[in-house]
Amino acid sequence: xxxxxxxxxxxxxxxxxxxxxxxxxxxxxxxxxxxxxxxxxxxxxxxxxxxxxxxxxxxxxxxxxxxxxxxxxxxxxxxxxxxxxxxxxxxxxxxxxxxxxxxxxxxxxxxxxxxxxxxxxxxxxxxxxxxxxxxxxxxxxxxxxxxxxxxxxxxxxxxxxxxxxxxxxxxxxxxxxxxxxxxxxxxxxxxxxxxxxxxxxxxxxxxxxxxxxxxxxxxxxxxxxxxxxxxxxxxxxxxxxxxxxxxxxxxxxxxxxx
Amino acid sequence: xxxxxxxxxxxxxxxxxxxxxxxxxxxxxxxxxxxxxxxxxxxxxxxxxxxxxxxxxxxxxxxxxxxxxxxxxxxxxxxxxxxxxxxxxxxxxxxxxxxxxxxxxxxxxxxxxxxxxxxxxxxxxxxxxxxxxxxxxxxxxxxxxxxxxxxxxxxxxxxxxxxxxxxxxxxxxxxxxxxxxxxxxxxxxxxxxxxxxxxxxxxxxxxxxxxxxxxxxxxxxxxxxxxxxxxxxxxxxxxxxxxxxxxxxxxxxxxxxxxxxxxxxxxxxxxxxxxxxxxxxxxxxxxxxxxxxxxxxxxxxxxxxxxxxxxxxxxxxxxxxxxxxxxxxxxxxxxxxxxxxxxxxxxxxxxxxxxxxxxxxxxxxxxxxxxxxxxxxxxxxxxxxxxxxxxxxxxxxxxxxxxxxxxxxxxxxxxxxxxxxxxxxxxxxxxxxxxxxxxxx
Numbered sequence: 245x246x247x248x249x250x251x252x253x254x255x256x257x258x259x260x261x262x263x264x265x266x267x268x269x270x271x272x273x274x275x276x277x278x279x280x281x282x283x284x285x286x287x288x289x290x291x292x293x294x295x296x297x298x299x300x301x302x303x304x305x306x307x308x309x310x311x312x313x314x315x316x317x318x319x320x321x322x323x324x325x326x327x328x329x330x331x332x333x334x335x336x337x338x339x340x341x342x343x344x345x346x347x348x349x350x351x352x353x354x355x356x357x358x359x360x361x362x363x364x365x366x367x368x369x370x371x372x373x374x375x376x377x378x379x380x381x382x383x384x385x386x387x388x389x390x391x392x393x394x395x396x397x398x399x400x401x402x403x404x405x406x407x408x409x410x411x412x413x414x415x416x417x418x419x420x421x422x423x424x425x426x427x428x429x430x431x432x433x434x435x436x437x438x439x440x441x442x443x444x445x446x447x448x449x450x451x452x453x454x455x456x457x458x459x460x461x462x463x464x465x466x467x468x469x470x471x472x473x474x475x476x477x478x479x480x481x482x483x484x485x486x487x488x489x490x491x492x493x494x495x496x497x498x499x500x501x502x
Numbered sequence: 503x504x505x506x507x508x509x510x511x512x513x514x515x516x517x518x519x520x521x522x523x524x525x526x527x528x529x530x531x532x533x534x535x536x537x538x539x540x541x542x543x544x545x546x547x548x549x550x551x552x553x554x555x556x557x558x559x560x561x562x563x564x565x566x567x568x569x570x571x572x573x574x575x576x577x578x579x580x581x582x583x584x585x586x587x588x589x590x591x592x593x594x595x596x597x598x599x600x601x602x603x604x605x606x607x608x609x610x611x612x613x614x615x616x617x618x619x620x621x622x623x624x625x626x627x628x629x630x631x632x633x634x635x636x637x638x639x640x641x642x643x644x645x646x647x648x649x650x651x652x653x654x655x656x657x658x659x660x661x662x663x664x665x666x667x668x669x670x671x672x673x674x675x676x677x678x679x680x681x682x683x684x685x686x687x688x689x690x691x692x693x694x695x696x697x698x699x700x701x702x703x704x705x706x707x708x709x710x711x712x713x714x715x716x717x718x719x720x721x722x723x724x725x726x727x728x729x730x731x732x733x734x735x736x737x738x739x740x741x742x743x744x745x746x747x748x749x750x751x752x753x754x755x756x757x758x759x760x761x762x763x764x765x766x767x768x769x770x771x772x773x774x775x776x777x778x779x780x781x782x783x784x785x786x787x788x789x790x791x792x793x794x795x796x797x798x799x800x801x802x803x804x805x806x807x808x809x810x811x812x813x814x815x816x817x818x819x820x821x822x823x824x825x826x827x828x829x830x831x832x833x834x835x836x837x838x839x840x841x842x843x844x845x846x847x848x849x850x851x852x853x854x855x856x857x858x859x860x861x862x863x864x865x866x867x868x869x870x871x872x873x874x875x876x877x878x879x880x881x882x883x884x885x886x887x888x889x890x891x892x893x894x895x896x897x898x899x900x901x902x903x904x905x906x907x908x909x910x911x912x913x914x915x916x917x918x919x920x921x922x923x924x925x926x927x928x929x930x931x932x933x934x935x936x937x938x939x940x941x942x943x
Contacts, residue, residue, distance in 0.1 A: 247939035268926040277938040298936040302925040310878050311914050312904030314764045316921055318771040349760040395879035400759025426884050430822040435878030439927055440913040443875040446827030
């Protein structure tokens with residue numbers, strides 16, 4: 245797979261249709277890298293002219309801002325906006341709801357205004373427009389899949405249906421957890437929690453959520469966020485369900501069905 | 503005697519309206535202690551939200567059964583207060599059932615409707631008392647309700663039952679006296695009312711004078727009770743019946759995932775990055791505190807939120823931290839903010855101005871542990887029927903901890919260092935950011 249880098253495109257005087265914002269998890273985390281590769285492969289197969297910033301991409305500053313470090317966030321945002329504006333980027337797609345939310349809602353007042361879409365919506369549009377043609381039976385037909393709502397996709401941005409429509413396009417049997425959509429239980433990673441030990445309690449948030457997912461009897465837990473993916477994967481490990489339950493990103497599910 | 507009653511009535515009315523007004527002004531002053539943002543005109547969007555969320559109670563319908571029960575109390579309480587208008591005028595003018603002759607048959611119909619609503623309110627209040635004290639509704643069991651909050655909730659329900667009972671008792675005695683041809687009551691014949699007439703068998707054995715005394719007592723207790731409740735309301739969680747309206751007007755649901763920008767810091771970073779843009783000469787503005795340590799540092803909307811909270815606990819039921827036994831409860835965040843604001847308000851009342859009392863919202867009312875348990879998932883915001891945003895207070899206080907006290911868990915300090923130096927929250931080399939492109943998929 246040849247992943248186009250923005251600086252190289254710019255050097256050739258080319259502009260991409262869409263900039264794929266990979267995010268830190270998608271770039272460095274081994275599990276999330278697989279999601280990144282799956283989404284990049286979809287972009288490649290559909291022939292969309294895309295690019296990534298590569299080494300020029302920096303953390304959006306989301307975990308710093310939500311932990312309380314506004315200085316650091318502003319520094320990251322300033323640098324990212326300089327780069328994005330420098331390339332004249334119009335449209336951004338990302339597989340991370342945290343990057344999505346902050347780029348969409350918090351960068352504009354700092355001078356970085358782009359058409360930001362999350363890969364859930366992006367994939368749904370590609371499927372609706374027939375640009376992604378799914379195999380007759382991609383192996384998910386009739387399979388029980390449950391979808392875990394990411395807080396920053398759902399409650400923060402009202403995106404509940406797009407990921408579900410993607411799953412329905414796989415002909416899978418979508419089953420809902422006890423708390424879903426606007427009532428969806430958090431995976432426990434948001435607001436900087438991903439990067440610190442949980443406060444004392446009687447259980448972990450990711451375990452509470454994983455138990456809800458296991459209770460559906462679904463063999464596949466679909467997520468649309470690299471952090472949710474990690475948290476629930478950890479939960480599945482603690483509950484010793486690795487052999488029967490898989491946690492997959494919607495991009496991975498689609499990539500496997502093309 | 504008649505004149506004395508009128509005089510007493512006007513006096514009681516005057517005192518209660520004065521007290522109520524004084525308290526509301528106090529609350530307004532306290533809210534205005536907050537930072538001047540969050541309470542900006544929302545235009546037609548704000549009015550629409552007020553109609554949908556406050557009047558229409560849309561969020562309540564996330565649980566339709568409870569929503570309908572709550573709606574009965576709400577509609578009953580608000581509509582029956584139309585009757586209070588007549589009671590007020592009767593009391594001032596020394597008349598009895600002033601509207602009856604004017605409205606004719608419609609009057610009986612209207613009072614019948616009020617009576618059915620009153621019966622509904624009594625029934626629902628009994629159900630709600632049972633939900634709080636008999637069945638195990640989890641959000642009413644929280645330790646954050648121990649003490650006064652639980653008593654407050656019970657007081658309100660009991661007060662409504664008493665007021666509605668007095669209203670029915672008053673009508674029952676009145677209509678019975680009409681039937682007996684008692685002068686003063688026959689002057690405005692209304693005929694029996696549907697609910698209160700059910701009480702007639704109980705009152706049948708009473709003498710005329712006994713019934714008159716009952717009717718007068720019930721009438722007086724009812725109206726004095728309403729005045730008392732009016733003045734209890736702004737000291738209690740029941741204030742939501744008023745503040746839900748402005749709070750819905752000022753809410754910004756479109757900003758659910760958005761954090762308030764800190765323009766001061768944005769400017770400072772800009773000048774650090776592009777020194778040529780920095781203004782020359784000294785900056786005269788005194789820098790305000792970063793984030794929130796006390797109620798003065800919160801936005802006015804957050805303070806209005808605190809007074810609007812009715813302690814229903816839907817936020818904490820939805821909160822992932824609360825659900826997993828963490829110390830954080832978004833409801834407690836709101837209650838603690840109001841408690842501190844009230845504390846500050848009392849101090850200002852006493853001293854004429856705020857003097858440092860050695861206490862702050864942070865630590866004296868809200869602990870670091872609570873603030874650090876939040877995942878910013880917005881469940882509390884989503885659940886709140888009256889448009890409160892507990893997460894805003896939590897995030898502002900985190901800003902204070904980190905930027906004013908450099909106080910963060912070690913892992914966060916390391917994460918900050920990584921973001922600053924490696925441009926990612928983990929300790930990876932920025933050179934490897936595109937390494938995945940070179941690996942086979």
